Amino acid sequence: MKRRTFLATAAGAASVSLAGCSSILADSEYDVDMTHYAYEPDAIEVQVGETVLWGNSGSRGHTVTAYDDAIPDGATYFASGGFEDEQAARDAFVDRGAGNVAPGETYEHTFEVAGTYGYVCLPHEGRGMVGTVTVVEE
Structure with a gap:
């Protein structure tokens, strides 16, 4: 079973409530939900080579910005907006709201x-x- 299918099934079984959220995204379209002031779930495990999709179902903009000192050695830095490091992401967000996921x-x-x-x-x-995000070998 694909992870998104599993997550959608699990979310339905758990009757997760998103009261007050109006979303054009279906739960099955993403792996991590960006809600009012939280990532749900706030911890996820995937295998090497998998893609994680964050979806903003809230009413505010959010970013996904890796901490420079909290990624494994040799890993590619990631941030919504495509920045090369944490400081560049922070500076661009402060200066012009760059990296925002609406x-x-x-x-x-x-x-x-x-x-x-x-x-x-x-x-x-x-x-x-x-x-x-915890990434494990197959």
């Missing part, structure tokens, strides 16, 4: 190196909007 939009990244990756939503970091 409501109804998605961001994806393919993970090629095993390990744990930490990431944050820049505008909601102070509210604790952080997440992790």
Whole structure:
């Protein structure tokens, strides 16, 4: 069973409530939901070579921005907006709101190196909007 199919089935079985959220994205279209001030789930495990898709079902813009010091050695840095490092992502967001994933939009990244990756939503970091992706070998 594909992971998105499993997640959609599990979400339906758990009767996850997104009260107050109006989304044009179906739960089955993404792996991580960006809601009001949270990533749901805030921790996900995938295999090397898999792509994670974040979907913004909330009413505010969010970012997906890796912490430089929280990705495995040799891993490709990732951030919505395509920045090369955390400082560039932070600067661009502060200067012009770059890297924002608007409501109804998605961001994806393919993970090629095993390990744990930490990431944050820049505008909601102070509210604790952080997440992790753990990438395992098959």
